[in-house]
Amino acid sequence: MKINYPTLAVLSVLVLFAGLILTQPALAQAAQEKAQIAEGTLVKVDAAAKTLSVKTSKGEMEFRYTDATQISGADGVEGLATQSGAPVKVHFDGASKTATKIEVGQRK
Numbered sequence: 251m252k253i254n255y256p257t258l259a260v261l262s263v264l265v266l267f268a269g270l271i272l273t274q275p276a277l278a279q280a281a282q283e284k285a286q287i288a289e290g291t292l293v294k295v296d297a298a299a300k301t302l303s304v305k306t307s308k309g310e311m312e313f314r315y316t317d318a319t320q321i322s323g324a325d326g327v328e329g330l331a332t333q334s335g336a337p338v339k340v341h342f343d344g345a346s347k348t349a350t351k352i353e354v355g356q357r358k
Contacts, residue, residue: 286344295331315349323354
């Protein structure tokens with residue numbers, strides 16, 4: 251039996267692309283679950299537990315933060331603790347609810 255290498259190469263490429271097309275939705279969903287944003291009003295900050303609570307349209311949500319969490323609009327965690335009632339936007343990892351970035355807005 252004679253092997254037709256060009257045909258074999260084309261079939262291999264087709265199988266590769268079919269695999270990529272089938273896994274694309276799963277990859278997009280995984281990326282969406284990892285990085286999420288919650289917007290609402292800052293309720294409280296617990297510096298000892300390194301958590302903050304935000305009242306959103308879906309209810310109150312609690313997030314953890316770390317030393318690597320970026321905070322803008324307040325002077326670090328100490329400044330964030332004095333901003334109760336301010337609008338906030340929390341960028342967080344969906345799986346662990348750990349804040350990667352916290353943006354504090356001006357109170358109305």
